[in-house]
Amino acid sequence: MYARVSARALARSIPSKALKATPAPLAHSAKAFSTSALSMDAHKKKERVKVHFPGALDSHFSQVLEIREKMEPIDTFRVMDTDGKVLDKSLEPEVTEEFATKIYKDMLTLNVMDLILYEAQRQGRISFYMTNAGEEAYIGSAAALDPEDEIFGQYREAGTLLYRGFTLDQFMNQCYSNDMDLGKGRQMPVHYGSKALHFQTISSPLATQLPQASGAAYAIKRSGKKNCVMCYFGEGAASEGDFHAALNIAATTSCPVIFFCRNNGFAISTPANEQYKGDGIASRGVGYGMHTIRVDGNDVWAVYKATQEARKIAVEKHKPVLIEAMTYRVGHHSTSDDSSAYRSKKEVEDWKRHDNPMVRMRKWLESKGWWDEARENAHKSTQRTAVLKSFAAAEKRKKPAVSEMFNDVYDKLTPNLIEQKKELEELIKKYPAHYDTSNYAKDN
Amino acid sequence: MSSMLKKAVTVSIPSVRQALARSNPVLANALLAKRSYNSKGGVEMTVRDALNSALEEEMTADEKVYLLGEEVGQYNGAYKVSKGLLDKFGPKRVIDTPITESGFCGLAVGSAFAGLKPVCEFMTWNFAMQAIDQIVNSAAKTHYMSGGNVDCPITFRGPNGAAAGVAAQHSQCFAAWYGSVPGLKVVSPWNSEDAKGLLKAAIRDPNPVVVLENELMYGISFPMSEAALSKDFVVEIGKAKIEKEGTDITIVAHSRAVGFALEAAQLLEKEGICSAEVINLRSIRPLDTETIIKSVKKTNRLVTVEGGWPQYGVGSEICAQIMESEAFDHLDAPVVRVTGADVPTPYAQNLEAYAFPDTEVIARVVKRTLNKKIGA
Numbered sequence A: 001m002y003a004r005v006s007a008r009a010l011a012r013s014i015p016s017k018a019l020k021a022t023p024a025p026l027a028h029s030a031k032a033f034s035t036s037a038l039s040m041d042a043h044k045k046k047e048r049v050k051v052h053f054p055g056a057l058d059s060h061f062s063q064v065l066e067i068r069e070k071m072e073p074i075d076t077f078r079v080m081d082t083d084g085k086v087l088d089k090s091l092e093p094e095v096t097e098e099f100a101t102k103i104y105k106d107m108l109t110l111n112v113m114d115l116i117l118y119e120a121q122r123q124g125r126i127s128f129y130m131t132n133a134g135e136e137a138y139i140g141s142a143a144a145l146d147p148e149d150e151i152f153g154q155y156r157e158a159g160t161l162l163y164r165g166f167t168l169d170q171f172m173n174q175c176y177s178n179d180m181d182l183g184k185g186r187q188m189p190v191h192y193g194s195k196a197l198h199f200q201t202i203s204s205p206l207a208t209q210l211p212q213a214s215g216a217a218y219a220i221k222r223s224g225k226k227n228c229v230m231c232y233f234g235e236g237a238a239s240e241g242d243f244h245a246a247l248n249i250a251a252t253t254s255c256p257v258i259f260f261c262r263n264n265g266f267a268i269s270t271p272a273n274e275q276y277k278g279d280g281i282a283s284r285g286v287g288y289g290m291h292t293i294r295v296d297g298n299d300v301w302a303v304y305k306a307t308q309e310a311r312k313i314a315v316e317k318h319k320p321v322l323i324e325a326m327t328y329r330v331g332h333h334s335t336s337d338d339s340s341a342y343r344s345k346k347e348v349e350d351w352k353r354h355d356n357p358m359v360r361m362r363k364w365l366e367s368k369g370w371w372d373e374a375r376e377n378a379h380k381s382t383q384r385t386a387v388l389k390s391f392a393a394a395e396k397r398k399k400p401a402v403s404e405m406f407n408d409v410y411d412k413l414t415p416n417l418i419e420q421k422k423e424l425e426e427l428i429k430k431y432p433a434h435y436d437t438s439n440y441a442k443d444n
Numbered sequence B: 001m002s003s004m005l006k007k008a009v010t011v012s013i014p015s016v017r018q019a020l021a022r023s024n025p026v027l028a029n030a031l032l033a034k035r036s037y038n039s040k041g042g043v044e045m046t047v048r049d050a051l052n053s054a055l056e057e058e059m060t061a062d063e064k065v066y067l068l069g070e071e072v073g074q075y076n077g078a079y080k081v082s083k084g085l086l087d088k089f090g091p092k093r094v095i096d097t098p099i100t101e102s103g104f105c106g107l108a109v110g111s112a113f114a115g116l117k118p119v120c121e122f123m124t125w126n127f128a129m130q131a132i133d134q135i136v137n138s139a140a141k142t143h144y145m146s147g148g149n150v151d152c153p154i155t156f157r158g159p160n161g162a163a164a165g166v167a168a169q170h171s172q173c174f175a176a177w178y179g180s181v182p183g184l185k186v187v188s189p190w191n192s193e194d195a196k197g198l199l200k201a202a203i204r205d206p207n208p209v210v211v212l213e214n215e216l217m218y219g220i221s222f223p224m225s226e227a228a229l230s231k232d233f234v235v236e237i238g239k240a241k242i243e244k245e246g247t248d249i250t251i252v253a254h255s256r257a258v259g260f261a262l263e264a265a266q267l268l269e270k271e272g273i274c275s276a277e278v279i280n281l282r283s284i285r286p287l288d289t290e291t292i293i294k295s296v297k298k299t300n301r302l303v304t305v306e307g308g309w310p311q312y313g314v315g316s317e318i319c320a321q322i323m324e325s326e327a328f329d330h331l332d333a334p335v336v337r338v339t340g341a342d343v344p345t346p347y348a349q350n351l352e353a354y355a356f357p358d359t360e361v362i363a364r365v366v367k368r369t370l371n372k373k374i375g376a
Helices: A003-021 A025-034 A037-046 A097-122 A136-143 A158-164 A168-175 A209-223 A241-252 A282-287 A300-317 A345-354 A357-368 A373-396 A415-430 B003-012 B016-023 B025-032 B047-061 B085-089 B101-113 B125-139 B175-179 B192-204 B257-270 B289-299 B314-323 B326-330 B349-355 B359-371
Strands: A150-152 A229-234 A257-263 A291-296 A321-326 B043-046 B065-069 B094-096 B117-121 B155-159 B185-187 B209-213 B221-224 B241-244 B249-253 B276-280 B283-285 B302-305 B336-338
Touching: A097 A136, A097 A158, A097 A168, A097 A300, A097 A357, A097 A373, A136 A158, A136 A229, A136 A257, A136 A300, A136 A321, A136 A357, A150 A209, A158 A168, A168 A373, A209 A229, A209 A241, A209 A257, A209 B101, A209 B125, A241 A257, A241 B101, A257 A300, A282 A291, A282 A321, A291 A300, A300 A321, A300 A357, B043 B047, B043 B192, B047 B065, B047 B085, B047 B192, B047 B221, B065 B085, B065 B101, B085 B094, B101 B117, B101 B125, B125 B155, B125 B175, B155 B192, B175 B185, B175 B209, B175 B283, B175 B314, B185 B192, B192 B209, B192 B221, B241 B257, B249 B257, B249 B289, B249 B359, B257 B276, B257 B302, B257 B359, B276 B289, B289 B302, B289 B314, B289 B326, B302 B314, B302 B359, B314 B326, B314 B336, B336 B359
Parallel strands: A150 A229, A229 A257, A257 A321, A291 A321, B065 B094, B065 B117, B117 B155, B155 B209, B185 B209, B249 B276, B249 B302, B302 B336
Antiparallel strands: B043 B221, B185 B283, B241 B276
């Protein structure tokens, strides 16, 4: 028999025992109304009787009508304060200099790349871009994963790809949709994907990646591999139906997936306090019967530690985990957004000054003697040169071949695709003046 | 998922086998073996059992194939299509899901990205609208958008089109919806051979395939050829089948309407009115325009039949394709579409009956088309 059946059988076996122990309800309720709160609590404790309903096996009967609006808010785990000081010595990260500086260097490189590509969009050289400013500490989560853990991103997680070794050329080729773009010029900028780096191609519609992550996790569980899926999303996406669908199905099918919510305070312009009324996103995880962690998302080491622990639960127990990383989006939502319309510049500046993930990590590194001003400047400058070089090369490359318009709709071209392709090729050939393909790659 | 339909389902589909087992154990055994024998000694099988065979054979052949959906396991499927599969393959490969179409559909899509071959059952296609973003925006496009790096070998299946007495939200055809999406393949079986062969082809196909079954056909028995009984039997996606050859007019139909078209053709032939050629589309996308064009060039007349709505429908697409092809010059009369009425499906039996084409309507339209002549 399967687990579900035995759970049902268990539920059915409860009533006879439970009912026997239930005190006479009328007498009890009369008492409940007349006693003080303190003795009522004592009374409740004494006669706690479990319910026998299959839908909530852990509940107890009570003669107190309770209307609950709030649960105890979930605490936010942190390792460092805003000055990069470790608050509890037992939490001091046990990491090597190389490992710690790699994380920080990637955070810096991400900043440099964002700055240049953001400007490129403003100059009209690429159509769209999204920056990561303020949320760089999520790279700590990538550092806690195995390189073969599958990542399903939302769109603001380029840093995880950078951490895994996606090259600057690969970033630039994608943003320029040239002939070297792994996505063959079919997606908007920042919709990266890399099979080799186990990073699922970004899907624009919000939250579709969540149930898919559960499915990929199910496949991993079936394969017996000691891996999990990491799924990123924002607090705004958590209002989508797919969020509920994904968490519920991951919990019921016991999938090794980590749902990582970057709660950055804004869904484009909608502030978090208009997005939901509960205790953030983390409170919902418990509702799905899921292990849940809330963490200071500006604290690299807290994010790292939380992800490490979540990964253990996912991989060893085959259970989903929800992490809510609290942060603040310093940049605009995307290049299509001007956030000064809905928040003051001062608010943004205050965040940058008072709780900056870059500063916190840098100060921690400096306290170890692993970083200083000279290294900071040197890294920024070499990365700036490298980004600009990649950028210029990507801009110069040819655009994808015409055939790429039709390839990959299916595994093979279907008759109507063959016909369309032929028609286009004939038109191009017939009217070369109108269809200049000199800047396109040659067909394979 | 709507609770209402589930009720209707459990009431309107009594377990034929259970009832039979009580009254006729011998026949029940024959049915359990999924085969029965007709008066001519040929093998017959219901569409339901043909689909069940397809699932069982493909799950046996490939460990990566698994089934998920609401009630597919312990309950054996709302329409019993998955009967016996949980017992045979266990809960890892036959998964009962919570009532969340976007959830289990998204899960299926994600698992396909990760290398599994899910068969995602929707209790009916009506409920799949809750998950249409996963089907259209993710399953259909990811292979393309990932530069060919991510495959999505998934089969979406379930009953489509009008059922009986379940009203507007449970009675509609999605052939035109999914048939318009590049990246999806869409098939619409009529009889048991179609059902088995197309579902098997769908599961083996490396692309996402939408299988539009029909609830009212599940319990109908059809002869199965020797070839169709084999575990190697597949029906090629993208190829229509000429069910009956004829010389005077072509009737193109899909799903349940193929049966009506054949009946109409027989009726007209018996009355000595005409010899109609009946084409069973089998695939909605890719659409086998070649077979239709060839037939029209022979018969010079065309009528399309479907249960879906007229506007932007399968018939409309066929009309357009014929207009754009060399077959246009061979037409002696305008093409006519026989479709469902352009209204949400009413519940009352009398009104529901008016809302969908049947044999008589088709016969009438064919007669009218035979009497028309372009330019006359």
